Amino acid sequence: MSAAIRSPQPPLTRSVEDYLKSVFHLTSQGGFATTSDIAAMLEVAPPSVSGMMKRLSETGLIEHVPYRGVQLTPQGRRAALQMIRRHRILESYLTSKLGFDWGDVHVEAERLEHAVSEKLIERMADALGEPRYDPHGAPIPTAAGEIEEAELVTLAEADVGGSVILQEVDDEHPERLHYLAEQGLTPGVRLRVIERQPFNGPTIVRRDDGTTRVVGQELGLLLFCRPTDGE
Amino acid sequence: MSAAIRSPQPPLTRSVEDYLKSVFHLTSQGGFATTSDIAAMLEVAPPSVSGMMKRLSETGLIEHVPYRGVQLTPQGRRAALQMIRRHRILESYLTSKLGFDWGDVHVEAERLEHAVSEKLIERMADALGEPRYDPHGAPIPTAAGEIEEAELVTLAEADVGGSVILQEVDDEHPERLHYLAEQGLTPGVRLRVIERQPFNGPTIVRRDDGTTRVVGQELGLLLFCRPTDGE
């Protein structure tokens, strides 16, 4: 029998925490996370991923189907959600309490999330009033490990003629986030989808203030929206 | 010739940062830091220290006199002071802004100091109003790398009959700090040294409110005081 369960679980290393987060994100739509996708996300070589997957499945954090991919076990999912909570609480705290720009908090949180205690995160969450979303609109898992799963559609594929609320934007790349802030494309804004150019062309939207924005397909794929029925 | 100077200096590892801090503390009274003292402080085996000392002197952060000990180079001192600034600003922030107990902040800061950016530390320092002392009374180096050097005497060796201001207490061991707080022995308090028992016995002090405290020698050696002339 395998010794997948250990009573005094050793603390996870930074690397392990990063791998778990990646697997979580890559499997959030269901299915398996592939070796090459994980490698690309973490910027390591595929054999490094294979090696780590072996170790993680031995410790019971993931389920590995060779040549297919991996999924999180309940234990792995719990750890991943804890990391994501840390990350998003940190991003929220840095923007709200220390005046950080929303473009800069991601990389800062990326380092801090491996060093903060549970206690510190809960103090920050408390100071913020237990926020439910981070500055980029991403839902923050609860301390108990529950996360809201919304059915969002990217702006690049939203129905032309319909209305959407911009809910969440990708949190990487400061320049992109600065641009979005300049354009007033921030979480919560209501947009009417006016038209979309063919051949993966840009989407044209109108804000409530009547101004319009032209959003290229690449950017549009990173803007997650909730369709609204009302005009 | 050796290549002690590299233009694009690689970021220091956590370990290196810890070694530099240790050497700084062990040489603060002048002289050399010995291998065994460093090993004891970092809780590693002496040969680990020898190995690291070799690497650090190759990168120009310390000066190593074999079989004697080590000292920081100006570059190493700068790096050490930066770490100490981080540590003390973090301790201050956690107590002032997030309601942490002064006994708990040391271990939290010990982990965070390796993960915070310069920018974050400066934001915290700003939010605190550029504090000059941390919660345990230790002076905080400036961002430029200057630190106040006070001539302090431990309570265990303060002149009997004289008065002192308790300036700084060791920041480790939460229980000890809790005890000190209970006893009202916190930085800033004025104490009159009433008597001291022989054979490394306790020191008896009187606070301004007239109450007295009996402080054993071991504890007294960790309470750093500034003698005052006035009654």
Add this chain to the structure above:
DNA sequence: TTTGATAATTAGGCTAGCCTAATACCCTGT
């Protein structure tokens, strides 16, 4: 001056994580 205790260093090994090169597997298109 020699000896012996103590401290420092060298020798040699281990793990976590990464890498490249070589090999094995899977699946799609013919």
Add this chain to the structure above:
DNA sequence: ACAGGGTATTAGGCTAGCCTAATTATCAAA
């Protein structure tokens, strides 16, 4: 049914940091 391209894994190596055991240096006391 199988050949080939692409993906995954295995093999083998490297570095940082740690360890223990063996060796060497230093210094004080006889």
